[in-house]
Amino acid sequence: MTAVVFNNGQWGAEKKNHVDFYANRFIGVNLDRQPSWAAVAKAMGAEGVRVEKTSDVGPALRDAAQAQREGRTTVLEVMVTRELGDPFRRDALSLPVRHLAKYKATAAK
Numbered sequence: 866m867t868a869v870v871f872n873n874g875q876w877g878a879e880k881k882n883h884v885d886f887y888a889n890r891f892i893g894v895n896l897d898r899q900p901s902w903a904a905v906a907k908a909m910g911a912e913g914v915r916v917e918k919t920s921d922v923g924p925a926l927r928d929a930a931q932a933q934r935e936g937r938t939t940v941l942e943v944m945v946t947r948e949l950g951d952p953f954r955r956d957a958l959s960l961p962v963r964h965l966a967k968y969k970a971t972a973a974k
Contacts, residue, residue, distance in 0.1 A: 867929040869941045870902045877947070906940035916943045 876894045883891035906913030912932050916925045922943065929939035963969045 912939040
């Protein structure tokens with residue numbers, strides 16, 4: 866098995882909600898003190914590779930695929946930028962829209 870962890874050092878989607886809905890006040894979304902997930906993988910008996918450069922992604926994936934063919938598990942920890950994209954759900958902090966008649970009555974209460 867090969868697992869890829871895209872590590873941007875934050876909960877980016879949640880942070881984007883904080884930026885958009887709470888005037889740039891955010892708490893608990895920066896993950897500056899997290900462990901190296903590649904090191905955690907190694908500690909658990911798997912291969913662990915930290916990828917810091919774009920040019921290293923292809924070779925790391927090829928090595929992981931070879932390890933997988935040999936029955937070894939690899940965790941690739943790919944370091945990515947902290948650029949904030951859109952949240953996964955734009956409606957995350959909105960009231961739900963009731964589409965079924967049986968639920969519309971309870972929403973009015």
